Amino acid sequence: MDWSLLNFARSGLAVLLSLLLILYWYIRIPNDMPQNIPTVPIYISIMGLWSDMGQDDIYDKWLRPKLEKYGAVKIWFAGRWNVLATRPRLLVDMFRHEDVYAKAGSQKKIPWSVIASLVGDNIINAHGENWKLYTSIMKPGLQRRITDSGPLLLKSRRFVDVLIEEQGGLDSGGVLVNPIIQRWALSCMGINFMNVDLECLEKPGQRLEQLQTIIKKTLFKPLFFNFPDLDRYPTLFPQRATAFSIMQEFGDLLVETVKQRIQTTDADGEQVVDGLDKALATNEITTEQYRANLKVTFLTAHENAQQLLNSAIWVLGSNTTIQDKLREEVLSLSTSNPTTDQLNSLPYLYAVILELLRLYPPVSQLINRVTTSSAVLGGEVPIPNHTWVGWNAYGVHTDPNVWGSDARTFRPERWGGDVKGIHGAVRSKTVQCHFIAFNSHSRKCLGQGFAVLQMKVCLFEMARRLVWVVDPDYELKLTSGGIMAPLGLRAIMTERVEVKEGNWQGEDK
Numbered sequence: 001m002d003w004s005l006l007n008f009a010r011s012g013l014a015v016l017l018s019l020l021l022i023l024y025w026y027i028r029i030p031n032d033m034p035q036n037i038p039t040v041p042i043y044i045s046i047m048g049l050w051s052d053m054g055q056d057d058i059y060d061k062w063l064r065p066k067l068e069k070y071g072a073v074k075i076w077f078a079g080r081w082n083v084l085a086t087r088p089r090l091l092v093d094m095f096r097h098e099d100v101y102a103k104a105g106s107q108k109k110i111p112w113s114v115i116a117s118l119v120g121d122n123i124i125n126a127h128g129e130n131w132k133l134y135t136s137i138m139k140p141g142l143q144r145r146i147t148d149s150g151p152l153l154l155k156s157r158r159f160v161d162v163l164i165e166e167q168g169g170l171d172s173g174g175v176l177v178n179p180i181i182q183r184w185a186l187s188c189m190g191i192n193f194m195n196v197d198l199e200c201l202e203k204p205g206q207r208l209e210q211l212q213t214i215i216k217k218t219l220f221k222p223l224f225f226n227f228p229d230l231d232r233y234p235t236l237f238p239q240r241a242t243a244f245s246i247m248q249e250f251g252d253l254l255v256e257t258v259k260q261r262i263q264t265t266d267a268d269g270e271q272v273v274d275g276l277d278k279a280l281a282t283n284e285i286t287t288e289q290y291r292a293n294l295k296v297t298f299l300t301a302h303e304n305a306q307q308l309l310n311s312a313i314w315v316l317g318s319n320t321t322i323q324d325k326l327r328e329e330v331l332s333l334s335t336s337n338p339t340t341d342q343l344n345s346l347p348y349l350y351a352v353i354l355e356l357l358r359l360y361p362p363v364s365q366l367i368n369r370v371t372t373s374s375a376v377l378g379g380e381v382p383i384p385n386h387t388w389v390g391w392n393a394y395g396v397h398t399d400p401n402v403w404g405s406d407a408r409t410f411r412p413e414r415w416g417g418d419v420k421g422i423h424g425a426v427r428s429k430t431v432q433c434h435f436i437a438f439n440s441h442s443r444k445c446l447g448q449g450f451a452v453l454q455m456k457v458c459l460f461e462m463a464r465r466l467v468w469v470v471d472p473d474y475e476l477k478l479t480s481g482g483i484m485a486p487l488g489l490r491a492i493m494t495e496r497v498e499v500k501e502g503n504w505q506g507e508d509k
Helices: 003-027 055-070 088-096 114-119 128-143 150-168 178-194 207-219 222-226 228-232 238-259 272-281 287-318 320-331 340-344 347-359 393-397 419-431 448-465
Strands: 072-077 080-085 101-103 365-371 375-377 381-383 388-392 466-470 490-495
Touching: 055 072, 055 388, 055 393, 080 088, 080 365, 080 381, 088 101, 088 375, 088 388, 114 207, 114 228, 114 238, 114 287, 128 272, 128 287, 150 178, 150 448, 150 466, 150 490, 178 207, 178 272, 178 287, 178 448, 207 238, 207 287, 222 228, 238 287, 272 287, 287 320, 287 347, 287 448, 287 466, 287 490, 320 347, 320 448, 320 466, 340 448, 347 419, 347 448, 365 393, 388 393, 448 466
Parallel strands: 080 388
Antiparallel strands: 072 080, 101 365, 365 388, 375 381, 466 490
């Protein structure tokens, strides 16, 4: 008998068993996790390793039945077990009691990770005194009232120009819209939050634009997204070392870009970058806090609008009846240069955007709160101290127990027929946590007003100048994780004859 071979086999078996024990300990469900809610099997969370199913399909097949029955589940996310809720009364408790369910993002959960190196400690995920500090600095810029719609109109016009140009260069089929939408979203973000025209629509292929595409692909790689502890070992995974360097390059380039901007005065008040610059100069915040909040503003202020517009082109290009009704309202203004107040007077435009946010919430799921003590969520779900909890907006927004039997039907009319009534519906549904596209209660998104206005301007310009349909060869597939939006959407763009021939019947030519 070859004893050396036998000993080698025994050693190999011992190593394998040790690795299996370590893996079991790593992925096991802690004993103190709530027992009265079901568990979503871990393989569902890591499906991206072998499947490219859209997150809507994943939710419908494996999460919806459990969440609509129990209101909450245990789910694997970012290297640990968490509690995910969709029942509104559970969410009301979570959002109202931030002293118990404290905001905390990747900088707390997985501080060694690539995503933590990207976002740092910022206004979205900070808690306590840091959050109050960041809010005092950034809130004026995030919530400033935009009275001059001109800059956004110019960018949206250029966006439509590019769509028409791209369509004209095709022999058949539709335009791949997402890359162009990203350039539009970055341009709008720059002129309204960074006080700089990035000129992404005018000069495509800039490094900041390229980095956004790279970063999104890097962050949501299924293996590292679900097992972020692997980011601790960049020497073993060279692609993660590259990922860290990309995040550093982005931060450096962004800071350099805003430093070199030509200082201008905005008629609607100081922008976010102006407040951050002053806070850094007076030592209210550190350089790292400055960088983190600059980056998170850049990322969130373009990404959510980008993906919502993707969804808008899909929905309105698939249902031309809704598109025609929107166009009829837009043309009723009899102007190609509407003021902010005029845009805000259009109820159907507002309702279409809200319905997009309901059925296609860009931030569809977020688990970025951690308990500061033992708690009973909503008086129903006992949660131990230091447990991460979160929500799924897509689940809330498509639950027939919340929205009725037509919960999954795109029906803008559900929001009301006049602007005042729609505002009231939004307030009521947000407070009740029936509608959480912008979160709720004390941590509602400070930039939601601008996000809605930006969409109003762009959809106004698109409906005024274009008729579009989804490319008949395109089949809807939503992203498998992260931001929710159609993947690879192509749409056929046709310039309206009245606009093309200069026959606009209104006060503007």
